[in-house]
Structure formats: C-alpha cells, structure tokens
Amino acid sequence: MALTRFGYASLQVMDVDAAARHYVDIVGLRETDRVDGKVYLQAKDNQDHHCIILNPSDSAGLESIGFKVNDPADLDNAAAAAEAAGANVTRIAANEIAGQGEGVQITLPSTHLLTLYYHADKIGYACGMENPDPVGSTETGGKVNHLDHCLISAENPAEVTEFLVKVLDFGQSERAMDPGGNMMISFLFCGNTMHDLALGPGPNGHLHHLAFMVDDRGDVVRGVDLLKEKGVPTFDYGLSRHGIGGVQTVYFHDPSGNRNEFFSGAYVTPGIPDRVPPITWTMDHLTRGAFYYENAVPETFFDETT
Amino acid sequence: MQHQITFLDTRGGSVRFSCRTEQAISRAAEEAGVLIRIACDNGGCGACQAEMQSGAIRYLAPISEKQRRDRRSGELRYELLCRAVPTEDTTFLIRRPWRRINRQPMSNLLAQLQN
Numbered sequence: 001m002a003l004t005r006f007g008y009a010s011l012q013v014m015d016v017d018a019a020a021r022h023y024v025d026i027v028g029l030r031e032t033d034r035v036d037g038k039v040y041l042q043a044k045d046n047q048d049h050h051c052i053i054l055n056p057s058d059s060a061g062l063e064s065i066g067f068k069v070n071d072p073a074d075l076d077n078a079a080a081a082a083e084a085a086g087a088n089v090t091r092i093a094a095n096e097i098a099g100q101g102e103g104v105q106i107t108l109p110s111t112h113l114l115t116l117y118y119h120a121d122k123i124g125y126a127c128g129m130e131n132p133d134p135v136g137s138t139e140t141g142g143k144v145n146h147l148d149h150c151l152i153s154a155e156n157p158a159e160v161t162e163f164l165v166k167v168l169d170f171g172q173s174e175r176a177m178d179p180g181g182n183m184m185i186s187f188l189f190c191g192n193t194m195h196d197l198a199l200g201p202g203p204n205g206h207l208h209h210l211a212f213m214v215d216d217r218g219d220v221v222r223g224v225d226l227l228k229e230k231g232v233p234t235f236d237y238g239l240s241r242h243g244i245g246g247v248q249t250v251y252f253h254d255p256s257g258n259r260n261e262f263f264s265g266a267y268v269t270p271g272i273p274d275r276v277p278p279i280t281w282t283m284d285h286l287t288r289g290a291f292y293y294e295n296a297v298p299e300t301f302f303d304e305t306t
Numbered sequence: 307m308q309h310q311i312t313f314l315d316t317r318g319g320s321v322r323f324s325c326r327t328e329q330a331i332s333r334a335a336e337e338a339g340v341l342i343r344i345a346c347d348n349g350g351c352g353a354c355q356a357e358m359q360s361g362a363i364r365y366l367a368p369i370s371e372k373q374r375r376d377r378r379s380g381e382l383r384y385e386l387l388c389r390a391v392p393t394e395d396t397t398f399l400i401r402r403p404w405r406r407i408n409r410q411p412m413s414n415l416l417a418q419l420q421n
C-alpha cells in the first residue's frame with residue numbers, strides 16, 4: 001500500500017467568507033469551488049481540486065484530513081488493514097466530497113478522521129498547463145507552493161504513531177521522548193520530505209497547525225512582512241527556525257484561530273518507510289528542537305489547539 | 307461608555323480596570339498593564355478563557371463554541387476575552403495567570419495610542 005501525499009485539510013470555521021479571504025489574500029491560495037456553503041481552495045503548484053475545504057461551523061478545528069493513495073486498490077487494502085487493527089472505517093462515494101473520487105474514512109485512535117482517496121478532479125497549475133510562465137504571480141498573498149503537512153494533537157501520540165506506521169505504512173523521521181520514554185512528538189512521512197503528518201501532545205481530535213511550503217527563507221521573511229502589514233495575529237515569535245527538521249518558520253492564525261505556518265527547507269527523506277531510523281530528541285534539548293534561535297518554548301505553543 | 311472589569315485568580319489575587327463598551331476586554335486589560343495569555347486573538351484557540359462570575363458580555367465577532375466548554379464535562383464554562391466586550395460591570399475568574407507590567411508615563415501614552 002502506498003500513501004503518496006497529504007492531499008487536503010477540511011477545516012471548521014465560524015465565518016466562511018472571512019476564512020476564504022484569509023486563505024486567498026494572506027496564504028495565497030486559489031478559490032476553486034463553492035458547494036453547499038463550503039469553500040474549496042488550492043495552492044498554485046497542485047493540480048487537484050482542493051487542498052483546503054472550509055466548512056461553516058460554530059467552532060474552529062479540523063473536520064478531517066485527506067491523503068492520496070497511489071492505486072485505487074489501495075483503498076480496499078487500507079480499509080481492510082484499518083478494520084483488522086480495530087479502527088472504525090466508512091466508505092465515501094465519489095463526489096460526496098466535491099471534486100473527489102470515492103474514498104475510505106478511517107477514525108484514528110486520536111479520533112481524528114483520515115480520508116484516503118485516489119481520484120481528484122484536475123484544475124491544473126496556477127501558471128496554466130500549456131507553455132507556462134515559470135514565475136508565479138507576484139501579487140497574491142504568501143508565495144505558497146503547496147499545503148505540506150499538519151500537526152494534530154493526541155492524548156497518546158505513541159499509539160497513533162504505531163497505527164499510522166504499522167497499518168498505513170508511514171515512516172517516522174523524528175521524535176521527541178520524555179524522560180519516562182514516552183513519545184511526546186512524532187514526525188511522520190509518506191511522501192518525499194520529513195513530515196506529512198505530525199503528532200503532538202494535547203486533546204484528541206484537535207489541530208495544532210497546518211503548514212504551507214514556500215520556496216526559501218526569503219519567502220518566509222516576505223510572509224512575515226505580509227502578516228505584519230495585514231495585521232494577522234502571529235505566534236509569540238516572528239521568523240524562527242525549528243531545530244527539528246531545521247526549517248525556517250512563522251506561525252499565524254486564520255480568522256477562526258486555526259494555526260497556520262509558512263515554512264521552507266524541509267529535508268528530503270530517502271529510502272523506504274520504516275527502514276530509515278528516526279532522529280530522537282530528548283526533553284533537555286527540546287526547547288532548541290522546537291525553536292532553535294530562541295531556545296525556549298512558550299507555554300502557548302502546545303496548549304492552544306483548535 | 308465604560309464598565310469596570312475585575313479579574314480574580316485562583317489564589318485570591320485580583321485586579322480592576324475599566325473597559326470601553328466597544329473594546330475587547332483583553333485590550334483594555336493590556337492598556338491597564340494586565341497581560342493575560344493571548345495566542346490566536348481570533349476567538350478560536352482558548353488561550354484567553356475566563357469564567358464569568360457576574361456581569362454580562364457580548365462578542366465582537368464569532369468565537370469557537372467548543373472553546374467555551376469544559377473539555378471533560380462538555381459544560382458551558384468559559385468566555386473568550388480576546389473577543390468579549392462588557393455590557394455591564396463584570397467579574398472573571400481567569401484560567402491562566404496574568405502578568406502585571408508597571409508602565410512608565412511614556413509607555414502609558416504609547417499603549418493608549420496603540421489601542
């Protein structure tokens with residue numbers, strides 16, 4: 001079985017129009033569809049129908065996350081493996097989620113819904129599909145290439161990690177262990193870079209952040225400038241670097257309080273999942289692992305999830 | 307129009323300041339040198355949760371209902387101070403400790419300018 005990429009995050013927001021403006025004007029996504037009050041958006045370097053779905057709700061948070069599989073038969077294989085591991089699995093018909101083929105929805109041990117699907121309607125790259133201009137528009141929001149990864153919170157990150165590695169063939173690139181040997185943070189990949197899905201400590205079912213990849217450090221700096229100019233609430237630190245993964249980063253919030261990240265520089269994960277040993281961080285170095293320049297982690301970092 | 311806001315902490319501490327009717331309570335607190343925890347500033351993350359003991363508020367913009375509830379019992383418990391404005395004198399039990407900053411006259415002036 002092969003999961004190939006983090007396809008989309010389906011978000012709950014209290015004001016769909018305010019959220020859509022944020023994801024277009026600040027993050028720089030394209031609005032691709034509106035169906036039944038939901039808004040669909042996609043980044044410039046992804047041809048699929050959506051990478052974000054905005055659902056009207058009375059609360060902020062995550063409705064589900066979607067991962068693409070390599071082969072239609074993977075859907076049945078994944079469903080069987082997840083059921084055998086005791087997970088709740090439901091089927092999704094084609095177009096039940098707009099722009100998307102049939103899928104399988106698995107409830108993770110952390111109660112998060114994980115949707116697997118093979119087909120997505122194609123809308124093409126933002127630059128067009130014929131004789132494209134290699135330089136994207138210089139006028140739209142953050143210079144985001146694609147939705148890259150998300151960090152979700154779980155009461156027991158180790159249990160969810162085990163499920164994702166054993167049942168769905170994720171690989172682990174890095175992890176943080178507490179002094180008692182419990183896994184507190186876990187970075188998992190199914191694609192080419194070091195994290196597609198990460199787990200941190202916190203309430204089951206919550207979202208910590210959604211990360212959008214930009215080209216380089218210069219675009220992260222430009223992103224910080226944009227956030228400041230537009231008055232978007234950012235995390236305590238502006239531009240920083242994570243020790244874990246070594247990526248340049250800035251965190252900010254959408255108008256419902258869901259946390260976003262602009263980042264660049266995730267390293268390439270070579271080899272077959274489960275054959276490349278993960279990097280381990282111990283608690284006495286975690287402040288440096290989380291924020292390399294500041295060497296500190298504000299309490300707000302793991303406490304506030306949506 | 308202004309209302310008096312009182313913050314209580316779990317160890318018997320308290321602080322009092324005034325808040326305009328169109329001003330988020332977190333902003334008025336900041337102007338008064340009382341820094342509560344704020345993360346998203348958008349009514350979504352729950353950093354600014356407080357239990358209302360008396361008084362009344364309304365919200366400037368939508369807030370995440372889930373963050374008003376106790377995570378274990380599901381009961382309505384908190385208000386979110388980053389988007390709450392008082393409609394009368396109001397008292398809150400603040401979930402996370404606040405920090406006091408002693409402002410010099412110049413800093414006070416700057417704070418007022420910025421709010």
Ligand code: FES
Pocket residue numbers: 257343344345346347348349350351352353354355373386387388389
């Ligand atoms: S600061 Fe996030 S809800 Fe108020």
Ligand SMILES: [Fe+2]
Pocket residue numbers: 149151209211261263
């Ligand atoms: Fe991230």
